[in-house]
Amino acid sequence: MVKGAMPVVIIEGICRPHCSHAAANLEKMSGLAMYDLDHLNERTSAVKALFRALPYVPYTQTSISGRGLKVIVFLDARTPEEYPLAYAICRQTLEQIAGHPCDGQCARITQPCSCVWDTDAYYNPAPEPYPWREELAANPSLAHLLQTKNNYGSGNHGNNKDNNNGKASPIPPPTEACGYIEAFVRHFAQYHPWQKGNRHESMLAMGRSARRKGFSKEEVEKLTSVMSVEIVGNGYTLQELQKDLSAGYQYVDLSYIPQETPRSLTVLTTDTFMPVSVENDQGKEEELSIKNEELRGSTPCIPDEVYANLPDFLKAALIPARTQRERDMLLLGLIANLSGCLPLVRINFDQRFYSPHLYILIIAPSATGKGLLTLAGMLPREIENYLKGENKRKKDTYERELMEWERSNQCFKKGTQTAGASTPGPKPEAPEYYHLCGAPSTSKNQIIRRLKNNGDLGLIINATELDMISGAIKQDYGKHDDVFRAAYHHESAATDYKVDGELIFVEVPRLALCLSGTPNQLPNFMHSMENGLFPRFTIYTCGARWKYRSAAPIKGKKDYVTLYKEFSLQVLEMYYFFQQSPTEVTLTDSQWEEHTTYFDRLLNEVASEQADAPGSIVLRGALMVARIASIFTALRKYEGAMRMKEYICTDEDFHAAMQIVQTTLNHSLLVSSSLPGDEVKSKPLKSYFRIRTVVESLPTTFTYKEIKEKALTKGISERSTCRYLKSLLELKYIDKQEDRYIRIKEFTDK
Structure with a gap:
């Protein structure tokens, strides 16, 4: 140690x-x-x-x-x-x-x-x-x-003899590989002889050893090439070699030493940015608006190192993102949708098995990049198309059997059935139809019915506007936010309305949600922390950064819809793969130790801030880490085409999951301070482009005192004026020379 x-x-x-x-x-x-x-x-x-x-x-x-x-x-x-x-x-x-x-x-x-x-x-x-x-x-x-120096003998590849009863030598002869790989193979062979019957175990061990010694993926490919000469044959194929080395290489990095002091949350102010009432004066309202924008803009981004170590599928799917904020939101949308596309993937958390299903909620002003979530919502499309085809096949079979049964039953009643014909059996039952993608506007009965029919498959709901789903929840047929709360922890849900005449009961619901909306839409969906829905979401928020970028097509590049149709086909292959290969993701003891240490300390810090601290956000964050880690690990298993039931999360994927949740916990704690409870009132309307009229009414060259006095007559506070001046300087509408400002660019037409 x-x-x-x-x-x-x-x-x-x-x-x-x-x-x-x-x-x-x-x-x-x-x-x-x-x-x-x-x-x-x-x-x-x-x-x-x-x-x-x-x-x-x-x-x-x-x-x-x-x-x-x-x-x-x-x-x-x-x-x-x-x-x-x-x-x-x-x-x-x-x-x-x-x-x-x-x-x-x-x-x-x-x-x-x-x-x-x-x-x-x-x-x-x-x-x-x-x-x-x-x-x-x-x-x-x-x-x-x-x-x-390494006890090498002479002879042809694979036919060397040692001094041990003429058995095949465990040490391969020289190859044309680079020196360090050749040395690695020779040294490894001294302790792990590969003979018929133990080649799988030896190559798994070699893959693990290569990982501990810091081999890159390119070096592993060279190692595979070297070993293909030495070991392939006599019932052991190149495909088996590649799978064994890859599985061993993806095993946990045993050289990792957990940090003694895990990274703390970035310290953010918890000043509220609650909507203000009509009674508030205009200056205070504008101060709060400025504060809101500053706080949303100060939230941290997911660290770059997370993106450097992502599975290959996610790296390719992030191509449409052009800014850090877009990249973060698209990544969260991708993992939310993928969480519902990995059947029979499980992780044991607090002595209960959970599927990867996640709830993601993006809260940001308009035109901040939330629209990229529509691309993420395309990932399950081919699975849905496949299920629709299966539903049609089942429906056609059912209708054919029903028609035959009705014909036989009619003949039996009339006594016109042919001699030797058997008595008609029971009436065929209508089949259950599966739909992976659910509509955001739905009833409580329907969502429970979908969850019951789908079973382990689960359900995915995407909504790019929170109003789509909050509007349905407020209707008499809705009120299904309790179903969302239960499904997050796979707790049973049921409905039994007189009009239906039957009990609809789902024992283990599995649901993934990917939602986005503006700050003003949030109170209609969740107005407080009291019912427990808010902590179940992985929250991300950001401020608007107004900068126009060219919309011209990129020559030689596929449009993003076509690109994501191809990604959706890959997700369908993942669906087939995991249906045939159930997967239990496990974390190592050192990973669980770091996980426990971090969330124990964070919970204490959050609880010490205030009496009614949102500690449930931290507790649910611990489960989010496990689920995100299971998604990354499942992708590694699929990319390696491995079939073992138990798959251990690598340190890179575990830390990526930790860093994502550490980031989003900052966002969750901040956004929780804006939940208005029962005191929501609409903001008063106000005219837009207020600073434009002030600047245009001034001479081309003006002083700070002149613009301040002019702005005050328009009801704009001095602090707001300073903020506007800073923005105009950054956007190069004005320039500052000594103690005067010069207008250098005209505003666009109104």
Whole structure:
């Protein structure tokens, strides 16, 4: 644990910023190499003294255990290709001097070295290069050290023999792969021999080992190419190799160490931006309006690193987004719709199994990019079309059977049936029809009926205007917000109206909601926190940023509707895949520990703010993390075409889910302060373009005092005037020179 917490250095060179220390990320070589001698025990000091006398050793230190050495050699290898041989030649010399073997794992060109405190560390600022080239020229047989250092034998691929009863050698011969991948394969084969009967397990282990060592996806592809030569055949196919390596690679990154202090929520003011009443004076109303816009604009965006590690499907589907806010809203819309398209995907949360179904609500002014959610709503379309085709087939079969039954029953009653004809059986029952996509304007009876018929399939409702769904809830046939609350936790719901004559009961409802609307539409949908619907939504809000962008078509690019039709076909394939491959997503112990630590601390912080704190937002946020993580993990399983029932969430996907929820919790807490309770009153109407008339009434050049006095006569406060001036400067309608403003651009026509 202590060693794992220490910082590390890559001795051999500098890797690309913000990337792993995989060999493919090595940008610049240092000419140095690191050797590790473990278990020297009481000989540690003596061996260190031997190495200090070598002119090509610039540094030595005792390892963290106190029983080994880290030795740095000025190897002067100039390319990654010549490094392995140079390393092996020098390694032989050091082992002869020390009379002790070096750790072969450190032959990897970017093997990290722990930085530890050593009061007796040795440093030589002017070392000489190790003469490996001269030694190789004098003795060309040293080129075979790459094989002999790893106990390589000779022979044809796959037919090598060792000294163990003539069995197939577990160590493959040299290949044409890059040096570090070849070294990795050879070293791995010493501990995980692949033989007929254990090849699946060995390749899964190799994939996990490649992940721990920081292999990039491109390096894994090269590794697959190398192993296809060594292991494919005799009943083991290339497809099986690719699946095994991919499954192992996607396994949890065991090198991850949970942060001791998870990232806190961004501190945001909780000043209300509640709609004001008619009685409020105009100045206060405008102050609140300005405050509302500032608060919505200050909400955080989902971090860029989340997008860097998303599954490939989501990365491709985010192409239409052109700004950070559009990207965030589209991502939330995508995962909301995908959450209802992954049948039989489950995650165990608090000793209950949940499906991924999410509730997403975007609250933002007009023209902020919410319209992209219509694209997200297209993802389930092909599944719906498939179900419609199945419904038609069932309907045709039912009508045909019903017609035949009625004919037989008629003949039986009249006694005209043919000899030997059997008595008509029971009347055929009408089939149940499935519809994945529900309408936002619906009745309580109908939504419960849909949830009951669909069962595990669940239901998805998209509404780009909150009025579509809030209007239905307020009707006598509606009032189904209690169904929304129950479905979020898969709690049973029922309806039993006299007019229907039957009880409609759904035991485990599964529902996904993707809704959006303006701040003024929110109170009609949810006016308070009291009934518990608000905390069940993943909330996102933002302010308007008025900037026109070209609507000209992008040459060579598909229109977004056509693009999303193709994505919808992929989602249909996911639907088929998960129907045939039930999936239980699991989190690791370290992930659950970080999850518990973060939400426990956050709940305490929120509860300490006020007596009636919205702690339920935090509690539901914990479940949102699990559901989003299950969506990302399911996509990884689909992209890898894996079939195992249990699939472990990677650290990257877990942290992406955490960061998304950490961001949206900020938004939820802020928006919760605007819920008006029972005191909603309409805002008074006011004229628009007020600052325009003020500016146009002034000379081309004017002072701040002149515009302030003119604005006050129009009922515009001084603070509002400052805000307007700032906007006009940013938009380059005016320019400031010393203490005067100059109008440089005319307003558009009214």
